[in-house]
Structures are given as structure tokens and as C-alpha cells.
Amino acid sequence: MLDLAKYSSIGAALKDAMERFAAETCLIEADREREKARLTYAEFDAQALPFAEAMQHVGFSPADRASIIMTNQSKWLISAFAIFYSGGVLVPLDYKLTPGEHWQLLQHSNAKILITEYPIWRQLSAAPARAAATNLQTVLVTEAPPNADLAGAHRWEEFRGSAAPVFVPRERKDIASIVYSSGTGGRPKGCMMTHENYLEQCVALTSLYPFWPGVRYLSILPTNHAIDFMVGFFGSFACGACVVHLRTLRPEFVRDAFTKYKITYVSLVPLVLKNLQKGLETRFAELPPAKRKVFDFLVGINKALTKSHPRLWLSRRLLKQVHAAFGGELQAIIVGGAFTEPQTLQFFYDLGIPVANGYGLTEAGTAITVNDLKPFRADTVGKPLPGMEVKIVDPSLDGVGEVYVRSKTVMSGYLNEPELTAETIVDGWLRTGDLGKFDAQGHLHLSGRKKNMIVTEEGKNIYPEDIEAAFESLPAKEVKEFCVFAANYIWPKRSMIGEELIIVIHLENNQSFTDQLKQEIIQRNNRLLNYKRIHGLVLHDQDFPRTASLKIKRNELAERLSKLDRDRVILPL
Amino acid sequence: MPTLENTTQEVLTLAEQHFKLAPGSLSATDDFFKKLGIDSLQTLELLSRIENHFNIELPDYEVQGVSDFKTLAERIQSRL
Numbered sequence: 001m002l003d004l005a006k007y008s009s010i011g012a013a014l015k016d017a018m019e020r021f022a023a024e025t026c027l028i029e030a031d032r033e034r035e036k037a038r039l040t041y042a043e044f045d046a047q048a049l050p051f052a053e054a055m056q057h058v059g060f061s062p063a064d065r066a067s068i069i070m071t072n073q074s075k076w077l078i079s080a081f082a083i084f085y086s087g088g089v090l091v092p093l094d095y096k097l098t099p100g101e102h103w104q105l106l107q108h109s110n111a112k113i114l115i116t117e118y119p120i121w122r123q124l125s126a127a128p129a130r131a132a133a134t135n136l137q138t139v140l141v142t143e144a145p146p147n148a149d150l151a152g153a154h155r156w157e158e159f160r161g162s163a164a165p166v167f168v169p170r171e172r173k174d175i176a177s178i179v180y181s182s183g184t185g186g187r188p189k190g191c192m193m194t195h196e197n198y199l200e201q202c203v204a205l206t207s208l209y210p211f212w213p214g215v216r217y218l219s220i221l222p223t224n225h226a227i228d229f230m231v232g233f234f235g236s237f238a239c240g241a242c243v244v245h246l247r248t249l250r251p252e253f254v255r256d257a258f259t260k261y262k263i264t265y266v267s268l269v270p271l272v273l274k275n276l277q278k279g280l281e282t283r284f285a286e287l288p289p290a291k292r293k294v295f296d297f298l299v300g301i302n303k304a305l306t307k308s309h310p311r312l313w314l315s316r317r318l319l320k321q322v323h324a325a326f327g328g329e330l331q332a333i334i335v336g337g338a339f340t341e342p343q344t345l346q347f348f349y350d351l352g353i354p355v356a357n358g359y360g361l362t363e364a365g366t367a368i369t370v371n372d373l374k375p376f377r378a379d380t381v382g383k384p385l386p387g388m389e390v391k392i393v394d395p396s397l398d399g400v401g402e403v404y405v406r407s408k409t410v411m412s413g414y415l416n417e418p419e420l421t422a423e424t425i426v427d428g429w430l431r432t433g434d435l436g437k438f439d440a441q442g443h444l445h446l447s448g449r450k451k452n453m454i455v456t457e458e459g460k461n462i463y464p465e466d467i468e469a470a471f472e473s474l475p476a477k478e479v480k481e482f483c484v485f486a487a488n489y490i491w492p493k494r495s496m497i498g499e500e501l502i503i504v505i506h507l508e509n510n511q512s513f514t515d516q517l518k519q520e521i522i523q524r525n526n527r528l529l530n531y532k533r534i535h536g537l538v539l540h541d542q543d544f545p546r547t548a549s550l551k552i553k554r555n556e557l558a559e560r561l562s563k564l565d566r567d568r569v570i571l572p573l
Numbered sequence: 574m575p576t577l578e579n580t581t582q583e584v585l586t587l588a589e590q591h592f593k594l595a596p597g598s599l600s601a602t603d604d605f606f607k608k609l610g611i612d613s614l615q616t617l618e619l620l621s622r623i624e625n626h627f628n629i630e631l632p633d634y635e636v637q638g639v640s641d642f643k644t645l646a647e648r649i650q651s652r653l
Contacts, residue, residue, distance in 0.1 A: 032630070071633070071634060095634070095637075096637055096638075117634070247632070247633070248632070248633050249617060250617050250633075251617060251621075271613075271614065457612075458613065526604050526607065526640065529638060530606040530607075530612075530640060531613075
């Protein structure tokens with residue numbers, strides 16, 4: 001692994017990785033059963049540098065911003081390296097957002113260059129919101145068909161310079177990327193992550209889970225996500241490891257990839273991990289009784305022998321078939337993005353497959369705590385990573401309070417939001433808005449949220465304010481005002497799972513809640529992506545409390561609603 | 574080439590078989606996340622079955638944001 005203490009920027013570290021690991025494979029890209037690309041570090045470098053030169057040639061200057069909206073593929077990483085090589089700021093956006101949301105964030109981030117895939121660009125270029133992104137000068141599109149109308153974009157594959165690009169050094173405190181933790185449809189929260197944030201996070205994570213040349217990391221989470229950016233790009237490359245990209249997430253191809261590419265590490269969100277568990281449980285249940293008995297006996301032995309720490313070589317021998325289905329070389333599954341139920345973690349550990357469970361948020365530079373497996377604990381989110389100071393503020397009698405974090409990995413602030421930044425980072429401490437407590441062994445237990453938001457099992461952070469746009473212009477003669485909340489924000493629950501959003505509606509005087517209005521709400525709700533939808537409705541018969549500038553006082557409204565019986569007032573949608 | 578109506582009907586039948594539902598219990602405008610109570614992964618499994626049936630490939634991005642059978646059938650139809 002590179003000695004990251006010596007570097008001041010991601011670009012400088014990656015540049016050295018290209019030389020140091022030149023002959024190692026850094027990237028494999030597969031589309032179903034077809035392998036589309038296999039690159040060594042030297043080949044990767046040879047693709048990225050002419051691209052960087054072409055970017056510089058069209059006026060991409062140090063600290064300029066370039067956005068990537070792509071599925072996980074080789075050109076994502078090649079483009080990102082070219083951006084860092086040129087001293088630019090990367091703005092990675094979730095390709096699953098709508099065109100309107102993409103344009104909103106492209107405008108907010110002031111991106112000068114956009115790098116995207118043809119099918120995404122087809123939708124983006126046709127969207128009326130395009131006019132808003134006035135700073136955008138160059139659009140590069142990958143994999144466009146030969147006669148396609150590019151609507152002003154250039155082909156990524158032909159965007160090549162002939163001279164050597166200039167390497168632009170950056171300082172540790174400079175912004176490396178702007179990562180949106182939320183804000184589509186509402187107030188965009190663009191986390192400004194510095195080069196130091198990434199360099200320090202990488203050192204901390206690899207101290208617990210080392211990567212090395214020969215490691216194959218299966219990149220399934222989108223690379224715009226903080227976890228995959230670190231583990232499936234920068235961290236892997238800083239260690240000379242190989243990233244395997246799949247162009248489809250169909251479960252059968254993901255399963256095949258484990259065996260075909262002998263995967264060493266993979267990061268998953270809880271939803272996918274639970275799905276894997278379900279699949280395995282079904283297969284175990286189909287075993288003939290005698291075989292099942294033997295299997296259960298072997299699992300029992302494995303559990304007893306791995307109590308204090310994992311013994312991979314032993315588990316692979318005892319439970320050969322299970323491990324063979326995962327390729328036989330899996331070191332650990334990294335799970336993140338949302339809270340994972342202990343019984344799922346325990347299920348895999350009992351099979352001899354360690355799960356690196358942790359807790360983090362984009363604002364903190366990805367991970368804050370990670371389970372170090374010494375011993376494995378399914379009931380906690382682990383201990384703070386090296387370099388992380390974590391404290392519990394205003395604890396109640398049972399020790400539960402808000403989790404605060406101070407570290408070199410904490411973002412420098414939210415883009416264009418000094419007030420929000422000042423509320424979130426106080427005296428160097430990041431207020432996470434999550435509730436938890438430490439146990440005697442120094443493990444953090446999470447037990448709910450203080451903030452008005454939910455996290456889905458797919459690892460999506462959903463802020464109620466972002467959902468409200470979908471319900472604007474509900475019939476004004478019927479609906480006087482409305483507000484969306486995370487139900488647990490109003491009625492706190494000591495739980496991190498099953499979180500739901502609700503809409504609170506105040507009808508106009510003399511109006512009743514008609515079936516027609518209900519259908520209208522359902523219709524609008526269905527237009528939202530499935531994980532963003534609200535699950536219930538509360539009818540409220542008083543005016544909402546408002547500020548002098550007529551903004552809803554959400555805290556006050558939530559406090560008022562909290563006096564009502566949750567189970568009785570929420571009408572299911 | 575089959576009509577969009579035929580394709581839609583075939584998709585509905587495949588979904589009913591896949592999720593073990595009585596014939597005719599799904600309709601074109603149904604939101605499959607809501608009606609079937611499924612998550613995005615279960616949708617991907619259904620898509621694999623649909624691909625095999627129609628002998629086509631539907632890239633993940635093609636079905637991004639699609640949540641009703643009618644729109645899904647339109648995406649399939651464009652690749653037949």
C-alpha cells in the first residue's frame with residue numbers, strides 16, 4: 001500500500017499508484033457473462049492521461065468542477081482520475097435521480113464539465129431544466145450509438161488530447177469532491193470533502209481491513225456513494241487492488257461474479273445482504289434431513305471455533321460448499337449505508353463469513369465506527385476507527401445521547417450553506433443527529449435518530465423536505481397546508497429499522513377528507529421512486545405554527561403531534 | 574411482432590406466475606412495488622424471467638424508475 005501520509009492529494013496518490021502497481025490488474029468490467037474490459041494500472045493510466053489533457057485543453061482549470069453521472073463502469077474511474085490529475089473537484093451524482101434533480105444539482109454545484117452515459121444523456125438533454133445549468137460548458141457521453149444525436153455533447157471515446165497533460169498538485173485542505181448527502185427537491189446538502197478527508201479515511205479503514213495487490217473488490221454499490229468511492233476506487237487503487245464492475249445488478253449475475261472473479265471483498269447495503277441470507281436459507285431448507293443434520297453440526301463447530309475471532313481457513317474447510325458459492329476467497333462482506341439487523345450479521349458470521357458492520361455518514365467522511373471482529377459483535381456498530389473521536393452528548397439516564405464526531409475525515413462544510421454548516425459542525429464536532437451509547441467494551445450501540453429523516457434498507461437517506469415537492473399544488477380549496485415528517489421524529493422509537501415517512505395535512509375550513517383527495521395523494525406518492533414514498537397520513541385540524549417569514553416551524557408542529565397516539569392518528573395510504 | 578396489448582398481457586401473466594398469484598389478479602396500471610409489496614431486488618428477479626421469456630436484454634438503466642406493468646411492457650416492446 002502507498003504511504004498515504006506522504007501525499008497531499010488524491011491525484012498525487014493515484015498518480016504514484018499507476019507507476020508503483022503498473023503491471024497489476026486494477027479494473028475488470030463485466031456485463032452479464034461478457035467481460036468488456038480488463039486493465040492494468042499502466043493501461044488505466046494510458047486511457048486517463050489523454051482524457052485529462054483533453055479536459056485541460058477545453059479550459060478545465062484547477063478547482064473547476066466536473067460531474068460524473070454514470071453506472072459503475074471503467075469510464076467512471078478513468079474520468080475521476082483525470083479530474084483529480086487536473087486538480088479539479090469531482091461532483092459524483094446518483095444516476096438514479098430524475099433529470100430534473102440532476103440538473104438542479106449540476107446547477108448547484110456549478111459543474112463545468114459533465115461526464116455521463118448516452119441513455120442518461122438522452123433523458124437529461126430533453127429535460128426543460130437543462131437551461132438552468134448555465135456554467136456547464138462541456139458534456140461527454142460514453143457509448144453513444146454511431147448515428148446518435150448527441151444534443152451538443154461530445155463522445156467520451158473520442159475526447160483525447162495528444163500532448164501530455166499537466167499534473168496539478170493540490171493541498172490537503174483543498175476540496176476534492178462535492179458529495180450530495182440529500183437535497184434533491186429541497187435544500188441541496190453538498191458535502192465538501194477535502195483531500196485530507198479521503199487520505200485519512202483510507203488510512204483508518206485499511207488499518208482494520210487491509211487491501212493488497214491481488215485483492216478483487218466487487219463494486220456493486222454505486223460509486224457516487226461514499227462507501228464505494230472509498231473502497232471501490234481510491235482505497236483499492238492506493239493498495240494496488242483490483243476493482244470488478246458489473247453493469248447489471250441482477251442477483252444471478254452478482255452470484256456468478258463471486259465465483260468467476262474469486263472476489264475478496266464486497267460492499268453491500270442491508271437490503272442485498274438480507275436477500276442473500278434469504279436465498280441461502282431457502283437452499284439450506286431444501287437439504288435432505290440427513291445432510292441438514294450434518295450441515296447444522298458443522299455450523300455449530302464453526303461457531304464454537306470462531307467465537308473469539310474469525311478463522312477463515314478453518315471455516316472454508318468446514319463449510320466448503322457455502323464458501324465455494326462465494327468464490328472461496330472472500331475475506332469479508334462490508335455492509336453499510338443503513339442499519340443492519342443483528343440476526344442477519346450473525347447468520348453470516350456463523351457460516352464463517354465475517355461481516356464488517358459499521359456506522360458512518362457522508363459528512364463524517366464515510367465510516368465512523370467499524371466492527372474489528374475481535375471478537376465479532378452483531379449487536380453493535382463497532383468501535384471508533386483510529387483517528388476518530390466520538391462522544392455522546394446530553395445522555396439520558398440509560399446513557400443514550402446524540403453522537404458527536406471529531407476527526408480529520410469530517411467534511412469542511414456544506415456548499416453555499418454557511419448557516420447549515422455552523423449548525424452541523426460546532427467547535428470542530430460534527431453533530432450526527434443519531435442517538436446512541438457506548439458499552440463497557442467501547443462499542444457503539446445506535447438506538448434511533450434525533451433528526452427528521454429516514455434511512456432505507458437500500459442505504460438511501462430521505463429527508464422529508466425533499467419529498468414535499470411531490471405534493472405541492474394539492475387542490476388548494478381542500479388542502480390548506482401540509483408537511484412531511486419521519487414518523488420516528490414525531491414519535492421517537494428506539495429503533496433504526498422500519499423507518500417511515502408520513503404526510504400531515506390540514507384541510508381548509510368546512511372541507512372533509514374525500515376519497516378523491518386520498519386518490520390524488522396516492523397518485524402523487526406513486527410518482528415518487530418506491531423508496532421515497534410516504535406510508536401514512538395524519539389529518540390535523542389546527543393551523544401549522546409558522547415563523548415570521550411564514551415557514552412551517554417543523555419542531556413545534558412535531559411536538560404538538562407527539563401528544564397524539566401514533567397508532568390511532570396515522571391513516572395508512 | 575406482437576402488439577403492445579399482447580406484450581402487456583404476457584408480462585402480467587409472467588408476474589402472476591412468478592409471484593404465485595391467481596390469473597387475472599394483476600392489471601396493466603398496477604404499481605408493482607405497491608401491489609406486490611416487493612423491493613427493488615425482487616423486481617430484478619422478475620426482470621430476468623421476463624428477459625428469458627422474450628429473449629431480450631433489458632439493461633438496468635432501461636427499467637430505472639419504472640413501477641407499473643404498462644410502462645414495463647412499453648420498454649420491452651421497443652426491444653422486440
